[in-house]
Amino acid sequence: MEALAHSFTRRRVNQLAAAAMVSLFILGFSVLPVVTASSSELRLPNAVLPLEYITHTNGKPGGGGHGGGSSCVTTLPAPTGVSYTPSQIEAAYGFNTAATGAGETIAIIDAYGSSTLTSDLNCFDSQFGLPPANLQVVQPFGKVHGSNSNWGLETSLDVEWAHAMAPAAKILLIVTPSASLQYLVNDAVPYAVQNGASVISMSWGAAESGSSCSTWTSESSYFANAVSAGAIPVAASGDSGANDGTSSPTVNYPASDPSVLAVGGTSLTLTSSNTWSSEVVWNDQYGASGGGVSACFSEPTYQSSSSIKVTTSSGSFYPLTRAVPDVAYNADVLTGYWVYDTSGFSGWVQVGGTSAGAPQWSAIIADAKSSGDSISGSSVHTQVYSLVGSTAIHDITGGNNGYYYATVGYDATTGVGSPVEANIIAAW
DSSP states (O other): OOBBOBEESSSBOOOOOTTOOOOEEEOSSSEEOEEOSSSSBOBBOOEEOOGGGOOOSSSSTTTSTGGGTSOOOOSOOOOSSEEEOHHHHHHHTTOOTTOOOTTOEEEEEEESOOTTHHHHHHHHHHHHTOOOOEEEEEOTTOOOOSOOHHHHHHHHHHHHHHHHHSTTSEEEEEEESSSOHIIIIIIHHHHHHHTTOSEEEEOEEEEGGGSOHHHHHTTHHHHHHHHHTTOEEEEEOOSBTTTTTSSSOOOEETTTSTTSEEEEEEEEEEOTTSOEEEEEEOEETTEEOOOEEEEEEEOOHHHHTTTOOEEETTEEEOOSEEEEOSEEEEOOTTEEEEEEEOSSSSEEEEEESGGGHHHHHHHHHHHHHHTTOOOOTTTHHHHHHTTTTSTTEEOOOSOBSSSBBOOSSOBTTTBTOEEOHHHHHHHO
């Protein structure tokens, strides 16, 4: 297996090990980590504004901010487009503020981690009036092999926003020494299950076409075993549209694994009172929602029994293989999120990408379970697809990801749609 690298939206940086064949990437901000799977590394698709659009308020990148020894930066910079706060996202997606994730554990798997995470999280919580996090950071597979500022930012994004949306849940951050499949999947997923994770958040992946199907299907047992134990794996669908950074349509792994709940991306517009106004498929100069049909995994029963169709410019058809994603969440960096990070930046960073959706859908699941809903890895997909056409879901019907189009009901750009959390909890 190989290690994850990162790639910016305007310029990808691929770091492949000598024998690497597959690239996996971090999803979730406009900086996309890239990982190769056959040897050692996975890449992360991320959608953070290109560096020239990231506004820092406290010194040089990596040298200022709380992590650099000074106090928290408390003034948010002027956003490019819109950058949302936790309270705005709670209002937009109808979060039930009484559902806090108490008693549940969200495992977040990231390579390299962030040396300034604790202080950065404290600054984030203080800024937005959040309670202290129940955070446990572990490195069970050995010392991290160097540092990576893009993975550091991914780590900050994942932890800060999972905590914001499920403030009483325990967050178990599993930091791996590098971005290899061996560490990120074979080692970290079982470790998460063994340590009580209700849900497992993964904001990284690789183009399915970048390696043989046998590479990906050989990993299936790790997710299937997690599901059998009751855990719910959640993964971002990718930030590079239908082609996932390649020359033809493909999907992103591990989102394409049928045991995983895959999260696509939207552009979210709010009303003046911060309620939901509209959403379309995320697709602009900074990235687009990953989605499509798998070449490696058969269509799972939860999709075939729902008679889903996927739509292209040529028309609609019933897929014979796994369709991705299952659900959606705001991902556009121009309708992004504030993240506090001083591991490689100087405080506040405006971030977007589907990797922002993976930890927040994980938080929704933790909130639902803490509210008494019976939901597990073996039931979650069926429960998600049962929401089609209900008030628990915003059905996204506009836009495309370069090949697949949004339409009424399920589509291969935004799945069944984006959440209305309070109604999801009531439905489940």
